Amino acid sequence: MNEEIIKQKVLELDWNQPLSVQQNAMDYLLKTEDKYLHLLFVFDGKYKFTWENSMEIISEIGFPRNKILLPRLIYLLQDINWPGARKAVEILKSCDKKILVPLVENTLIQAYKSNDFMWIGGLKLVVDGKPILKEDFSNPEIYELLKYSDF
Numbered sequence: 001m002n003e004e005i006i007k008q009k010v011l012e013l014d015w016n017q018p019l020s021v022q023q024n025a026m027d028y029l030l031k032t033e034d035k036y037l038h039l040l041f042v043f044d045g046k047y048k049f050t051w052e053n054s055m056e057i058i059s060e061i062g063f064p065r066n067k068i069l070l071p072r073l074i075y076l077l078q079d080i081n082w083p084g085a086r087k088a089v090e091i092l093k094s095c096d097k098k099i100l101v102p103l104v105e106n107t108l109i110q111a112y113k114s115n116d117f118m119w120i121g122g123l124k125l126v127v128d129g130k131p132i133l134k135e136d137f138s139n140p141e142i143y144e145l146l147k148y149s150d151f
Contacts, residue, residue, distance in 0.1 A: 006032060006039045013053035017084075022053055029057050037068050043075050051076065051084035059087060063095045070095060074107050077122025085122065089101070092126045099137050100126070108145045117150035124149040 005028075006128035007031070012025035027100040029040060034125040040061075076088040092100060096128045104123055122147045126132070 001031070001036065003036060003039065006036050009092060009145055010042065010047070010050055010054065012049040013057075015049050026053055026057055030060060032057075032061075034065065037065065041069055041072050043072050048083055051082065052087070055084035055091065059091050059094075063091075064084035064099075066091065067095070067099060070099065070103060073121075074103060077107075078111075078116060078119040079128070080118070080122050080125065089122070089125045093129045097130065097132065097136060098116065100130065101132055102138070104132065105137055105139065105142045107140055112145045112148060117148050120145060121149040121151045124151075129139060 009025040009028050012021050013029075014024065019072075032040060040057055041051070055073075055076075058069055070092065072087040073091055076082055076085045077092075079085065080089075104127060108120065108123055111117075111123065127143075127146060134140050137143040
């Protein structure tokens, strides 16, 4: 297993590929060594057609192995209609609160500063679904930013 093969297999996750190609890629990528896990999800619009299958793999790998990918997955919540975004919510909700809460806090601040109320909405899905309570936050004022959710 090497980096170039993994990158090629990630491209084969494209939902426009034949199902057999996608499944072969998924089977291969499920065996990815920890040092290459960061390659399983590329948050770049030109890879959008791979995101749904990437989320399936990342979900199956599970927490804590997928921990390295969580900061990237949270960017999918910028638009809950993007491929894989709903699965990313489920993956994030399955994580330990000690890891998840600081990530959500930092991202809420970032989303609020950029007036991205849809992103706040995606984060709210994670917070409400976990559930994460106001008292779980290190700063309760950050929790209050959830009220700016656009849904």
